[in-house]
Amino acid sequence: MVEVYKLRCTLSGHKSDVRAVTCLSDTRIVSASRDLTARTWHISKEGCDGCEDMVLLGHTNYVSAVCCQELDKECRILTGSHDKLIRGYNSMSPEALFTLEGHKDTVCTLAVGNHKTIISGSWDKSIKIWKEEKCVSTLTGHEAAVWCVLVMSAVNITGHVDDLIVISGSADRTIRIWCLRGFNQDISSPEIILLNSLIEHKDCVRALARIDDSRFLSASNDASIRAWDATTGKCIGEFYGHTNFVYGLACSPNFPKFVSCGEDRSIRVWLLPSASEWAPEKHFSCFQTILLPCQSAWCVAMVPNGDIIVGGSDSMIRIFSCDSTRQASSDILKLYETELANFKITVPSSSGAGDLVLNNLPGVEALTRPGKSEGQILVINDNGRSVCYQWSSHDTRWIEVGDVVGSQPSNRQVHEGKEYDFVFTVDIDDSMPGLKLPYNRTEDPWFAAHSFIQRHDLPAGYLDTVANFIIQNAGPPINPVVSNDLSHSDPFTGAHRYIPNSFSSTITKSTTNGTSVFASHFPPDTFISMKSISLGPLMTKLESFNVQSPIPLNNEFLEACRKFNIDDCTETEAVYLTTHILDAINKWTPDTIFPLLDILRCLVFWPISSDIIFETTNWNYLLLISFNNPDLSSANCLLMLRLLVNSLAADGPRFIDAIQRQFLSSSSSSSLTNSSDKPNVVPKSLITAVGITGRLVELVNDNKLQFVTRKPHQVALACLMYNMSVLVHLAKPFSIESNIFPQLRFISGVCIRISLNILSLALDHGCSGVTQLHPEAVNHLFVSIGTCLLSVTSGLNSTDEQLKTQRIRILASAMIGLKDLPQSVDNDVNIDNNVEEFTAWESVRKIINYWITTPTVCSNVRACASQLLSILE
Numbered sequence: 001m002v003e004v005y006k007l008r009c010t011l012s013g014h015k016s017d018v019r020a021v022t023c024l025s026d027t028r029i030v031s032a033s034r035d036l037t038a039r040t041w042h043i044s045k046e047g048c049d050g051c052e053d054m055v056l057l058g059h060t061n062y063v064s065a066v067c068c069q070e071l072d073k074e075c076r077i078l079t080g081s082h083d084k085l086i087r088g089y090n091s092m093s094p095e096a097l098f099t100l101e102g103h104k105d106t107v108c109t110l111a112v113g114n115h116k117t118i119i120s121g122s123w124d125k126s127i128k129i130w131k132e133e134k135c136v137s138t139l140t141g142h143e144a145a146v147w148c149v150l151v152m153s154a155v156n157i158t159g160h161v162d163d164l165i166v167i168s169g170s171a172d173r174t175i176r177i178w179c180l181r182g183f184n185q186d187i188s189s190p191e192i193i194l195l196n197s198l199i200e201h202k203d204c205v206r207a208l209a210r211i212d213d214s215r216f217l218s219a220s221n222d223a224s225i226r227a228w229d230a231t232t233g234k235c236i237g238e239f240y241g242h243t244n245f246v247y248g249l250a251c252s253p254n255f256p257k258f259v260s261c262g263e264d265r266s267i268r269v270w271l272l273p274s275a276s277e278w279a280p281e282k283h284f285s286c287f288q289t290i291l292l293p294c295q296s297a298w299c300v301a302m303v304p305n306g307d308i309i310v311g312g313s314d315s316m317i318r319i320f321s322c323d324s325t326r327q328a329s330s331d332i333l334k335l336y337e338t339e340l341a342n343f344k345i346t347v348p349s350s351s352g353a354g355d356l357v358l359n360n361l362p363g364v365e366a367l368t369r370p371g372k373s374e375g376q377i378l379v380i381n382d383n384g385r386s387v388c389y390q391w392s393s394h395d396t397r398w399i400e401v402g403d404v405v406g407s408q409p410s411n412r413q414v415h416e417g418k419e420y421d422f423v424f425t426v427d428i429d430d431s432m433p434g435l436k437l438p439y440n441r442t443e444d445p446w447f448a449a450h451s452f453i454q455r456h457d458l459p460a461g462y463l464d465t466v467a468n469f470i471i472q473n474a475g476p477p478i479n480p481v482v483s484n485d486l487s488h489s490d491p492f493t494g495a496h497r498y499i500p501n502s503f504s505s506t507i508t509k510s511t512t513n514g515t516s517v518f519a520s521h522f523p524p525d526t527f528i529s530m531k532s533i534s535l536g537p538l539m540t541k542l543e544s545f546n547v548q549s550p551i552p553l554n555n556e557f558l559e560a561c562r563k564f565n566i567d568d569c570t571e572t573e574a575v576y577l578t579t580h581i582l583d584a585i586n587k588w589t590p591d592t593i594f595p596l597l598d599i600l601r602c603l604v605f606w607p608i609s610s611d612i613i614f615e616t617t618n619w620n621y622l623l624l625i626s627f628n629n630p631d632l633s634s635a636n637c638l639l640m641l642r643l644l645v646n647s648l649a650a651d652g653p654r655f656i657d658a659i660q661r662q663f664l665s666s667s668s669s670s671s672l673t674n675s676s677d678k679p680n681v682v683p684k685s686l687i688t689a690v691g692i693t694g695r696l697v698e699l700v701n702d703n704k705l706q707f708v709t710r711k712p713h714q715v716a717l718a719c720l721m722y723n724m725s726v727l728v729h730l731a732k733p734f735s736i737e738s739n740i741f742p743q744l745r746f747i748s749g750v751c752i753r754i755s756l757n758i759l760s761l762a763l764d765h766g767c768s769g770v771t772q773l774h775p776e777a778v779n780h781l782f783v784s785i786g787t788c789l790l791s792v793t794s795g796l797n798s799t800d801e802q803l804k805t806q807r808i809r810i811l812a813s814a815m816i817g818l819k820d821l822p823q824s825v826d827n828d829v830n831i832d833n834n835v836e837e838f839t840a841w842e843s844v845r846k847i848i849n850y851w852i853t854t855p856t857v858c859s860n861v862r863a864c865a866s867q868l869l870s871i872l873e
Helices: 330-341 364-368 445-456 460-474 535-548 555-563 571-587 594-603 607-613 616-624 634-665 684-700 711-734 742-772 775-793 800-815 835-853 859-870
Strands: 006-011 018-025 028-033 038-043 050-056 063-070 075-081 085-090 096-101 107-112 117-122 127-131 134-139 146-152 164-170 175-181 191-198 205-210 215-220 224-229 234-240 246-251 257-262 266-271 288-291 297-302 308-312 317-321 344-346 377-382 385-392 397-405 413-415 418-420 422-426 435-439 507-511 526-530
Touching: 006 050, 006 330, 018 308, 028 063, 028 308, 038 075, 075 107, 085 107, 107 146, 117 146, 117 164, 127 164, 164 205, 215 246, 215 257, 224 246, 257 297, 266 297, 266 308, 288 385, 330 397, 364 377, 422 460, 435 445, 435 460, 445 460, 445 742, 526 634, 526 711, 535 555, 535 594, 555 571, 571 594, 571 607, 571 616, 594 607, 594 634, 607 616, 607 634, 607 684, 634 684, 634 711, 684 711, 684 742, 711 742, 711 775, 742 775, 742 800, 742 835, 775 800, 775 859, 800 835, 835 859
Parallel strands: 018 063, 018 297, 063 107, 146 205, 205 246, 246 297, 344 397
Antiparallel strands: 006 317, 018 028, 028 038, 038 050, 063 075, 075 085, 085 096, 107 117, 117 127, 127 134, 146 164, 164 175, 175 191, 205 215, 215 224, 224 234, 246 257, 257 266, 266 288, 297 308, 308 317, 377 385, 385 397, 413 418, 422 435, 507 526
């Protein structure tokens, strides 16, 4: 007789969803969670006690996979994470022994084979085989994320004991069986053979489990579990019972059963058929259904003694046993049933009572009739309450498992203190469960999807799926409007992160005439500054580095840093900080100086400090530890970009004001260049910033920096292009570039070229490409292009059509990388006479139209791109 499972114990300690569990032994288990940790736990051998043993740290994002590897003298714990890394630990130590790097996206599944072999699957659609802590093979072919991998014996499948058999399940709905020929013979490059591709599941394949040497199980989002013969690739049985996504599977070689878990709050226990019972298209039902007091049962494992471990969305780990000696006391079991009964099952609808009409439900008398099958659900009207019961065929009774509640009578749902028409729970991927997607029908669904992806750092390729999900479930939008309240982050990480306030709190605009806003998108007359600084986290990081440095900073300087206030700092204090920061930067290692650079970028607002910073020796070293060395911290590069932005915001208005005053007082009214009193000194900061701008295009194309994934860098570089265009625009009336500042002559072409280069990065990704770039950066880039075009063509005695042709030629020249811009245009010029320019212009027009017509583009970006097109066509 097969005994039924009952609660043994509950383990608490994780702070978020438990995404993976496995066991080291009968008394020791391992779990992984979205709280960025993996943990080990001790369980009493025969009792019902359990406690946390060890916290495994090191990952910087959700831990989504865990498995154990038995070696000759030790047992290792392997973890995979949303940070794209695999970490290996000795089972007795919380410190990582090694880190495996190679995947380009979340590592969401792990398995082990013989001879220290590790198999990993990832969102990047690949399976990697690792040996001796090195990647030796990569299996590609899946068209979506690989969510599960399994190692099988090759004896019954290929007949060669030295072959490695890997089975993979994917979000592309397929299961693939791979053979690495002769892998166990240490062949350097084993032949990779795809033995079979199994296509019967109707949705994503989420889990795999081995039955024996030739058979395995698969679970899917289509709510089914299937059994397969690996030798033939045939489905030999189907298991139905789950009512929602099936997330996990576990088998034990010691028992003729397996377990599964899923989004329907349940663990289900299944008996394995005998050899004669297997048959294609034959359906099997579950033996026992165990409900949990949480929405999602994410992962399940079987202990060698037959107990079941399950991890849930409520951050708890629960263990169930079919051995009465290891089951909880009757009092604990009653408390567990009470916890189930108190669970609220939400069924949203306009009436607030879900699809269930309370008066039409059966009364409590329905509980006197036995259920028809294990796990059957019955909802009754119990004195005005919609109560859900589940039938236990083993206890021959109905068990209360929760109240059925509707959404609020107003049909509005509250999320983070705000009301929405809908708050969807979206299961995006294996490492990102249960994400809340709030939505109002007055929103553009594409922009809501965009914001959701930005908020949760999801791959851009998910945009279409999320947007279509919203449209299908919420219906068409009502007068959709969009918002542009997106944030950016600074280089600190973890608890020492800058507070990502809205962009308006970080970027301010300085003007030469006191006006801080402008009617149209371009040309603006203001400079952007990036003054915001989080001094508390900065000092924590600085003091941490100072303790480790062989050349520590003195206490007087540290105290000056603590007291720094950009709005209340004297010139003497600014100069003191500047000289000491530059001295420290020369002595400290480049990877530890970014807190100092963060203060330095704010000191350029004091003229003397600015001159010191841009002194040739100092500036050359700053370049050496930032733009000139792509192997160094990306934070250095980011902060140097912000320093350049601030240098233009500080010295640009001062320089333009000085030129304007000199111009007005000059005896010559035609041009400042004809005045004997014209100023002949341009601030070092402006000369340096203009001089280096042409080299910054390399940042966009730097594979190591991965510019397309770094939105703070995008915003900083876009702000720099914006400020450059403002400088060109404000200097134009005084013909400064003719004599005083000749470097300005070609800066418009450089700004346009860099801006187009960045804007074009989105085009290869369709609608989802919008998420590749920060909308604030895109807006500034279009303003920069428009301002540069108007500045270069201002003052020309030409018709409107000729000016448009001239601007098109400028854009085409920038697109094909020409160094010089045409300075005049003949009346009979026709762009069609130059095939290269015409082709380049078509590429530019494609970029502009993309940002006008793509549904997910913010309204202000779309308007800015439209204004640009209006001055061209």
